[in-house]
Amino acid sequence: MPELPEVEVTRLSFADRIAGAQVLGVSLGKPLRWPLGCPPDSLVGRQVQSVRRRGKYLLIDLEPQGLLLMHLGMSGSVVFDRYLPPAGKHDHFELQTSLGNLRLNDPRRFGAVVYAEHQADAVALKLLSRLGVEPLGEDFVLADFQRELKARHTAIKQVLLAGEVVVGVGNIYASEALFMAGIRPTLRAHLISRARAAKLHAAIRQVLAEAVHQGGSTLRDFSNALGESGHFQLSAQVYDRAGLPCRLCETPIKRMVQQQRSTYYCPQCQTF
DNA sequence: CACGGATCCTGATGGC
DNA sequence: TGCCATCAGGATCCGT
Numbered sequence: 001m002p003e004l005p006e007v008e009v010t011r012l013s014f015a016d017r018i019a020g021a022q023v024l025g026v027s028l029g030k031p032l033r034w035p036l037g038c039p040p041d042s043l044v045g046r047q048v049q050s051v052r053r054r055g056k057y058l059l060i061d062l063e064p065q066g067l068l069l070m071h072l073g074m075s076g077s078v079v080f081d082r083y084l085p086p087a088g089k090h091d092h093f094e095l096q097t098s099l100g101n102l103r104l105n106d107p108r109r110f111g112a113v114v115y116a117e118h119q120a121d122a123v124a125l126k127l128l129s130r131l132g133v134e135p136l137g138e139d140f141v142l143a144d145f146q147r148e149l150k151a152r153h154t155a156i157k158q159v160l161l162a163g164e165v166v167v168g169v170g171n172i173y174a175s176e177a178l179f180m181a182g183i184r185p186t187l188r189a190h191l192i193s194r195a196r197a198a199k200l201h202a203a204i205r206q207v208l209a210e211a212v213h214q215g216g217s218t219l220r221d222f223s224n225a226l227g228e229s230g231h232f233q234l235s236a237q238v239y240d241r242a243g244l245p246c247r248l249c250e251t252p253i254k255r256m257v258q259q260q261r262s263t264y265y266c267p268q269c270q271t272f
Numbered sequence: 273c274a275c276g277g278a279t280c281c282t283g284a285t286g287g288c
Numbered sequence: 289t290g291c292c293a294t295c296a297g298g299a300t301c302c303g304t
Contacts, residue, residue: 074298108281
């Protein structure tokens with residue numbers, strides 16, 4: 001589920017409700033990608049101060065100190081409620097609080113919940129320090145984006161997915177943004193003209209902002225931490241549409257594989 | 273250093 | 289129905 005819009009919609013759905021809650025207990029299921037990094041019981045008694053997001057990480061700030069870095073991986077989702085059914089086999093982390101229980105369900109277990117004493121801790125830095133700028137924030141500056149693209153020789157699709165230039169663009173929105181900008185996913189980043197980089201910059205912001213606005217994914221069955229699903233009004237222009245006519249020019253959409261991930265594009269609308 | 277590829281894990285789907 | 293192969297919205301690590 002989770003690219004930036006899904007993570008952000010998840011955050012927005014429970015951040016205000018959990019703020020101020022007292023931690024009453026922590027339950028763990030099977031191991032996730034990384035160990036929690038602290039005894040679960042050591043979190044009892046702390047207060048949840050706020051929930052932020054950095055890239056695809058949820059950052060749960062605790063008082064008087066500490067934070068939980070939560071990543072949803074490929075298949076993770078979060079629910080927050082006062083009453084939850086008994087934990088199932090894919091529920092691997094749960095924070096019980098005075099205001100409700102926060103539960104991470106993640107069948108593939110590529111996700112993680114990691115504790116750090118401070119945001120500048122080695123653990124936190126390792127996970128966060130290499131992340132690129134937030135696409136919906138003020139730091140996503142066109143001139144910087146253009147300069148970063150000039151410095152990279154790999155395919156633009158891979159540059160977007162790597163998250164070192166700009167975070168939050170996953171496999172779906174990478175294809176969608178490149179379609180919107182009219183750029184072939186295989187085009188090497190440094191060969192993109194400044195004008196086309198500007199189109200891509202705008203496209204990334206637009207596609208992500210619109211997806212957040214719609215309440216999460218435009219595809220499949222995403223729902224936020226309260227169980228509410230998105231509006232599904234946007235439909236993908238290219239993602240998962242191999243063989244179907246381009247919505248602009250009717251040319252059949254193509255699928256290819258880059259870095260073991262599917263890429264979709266219109267061979268007519270997207271050029272080198 | 274920069275890049276490509278293998279890798280972690282489980283479930284859904286489609287072909288035979 | 290069962291069995292097998294393929295694919296899935298992520299990101300790190302390792303070898304060249």
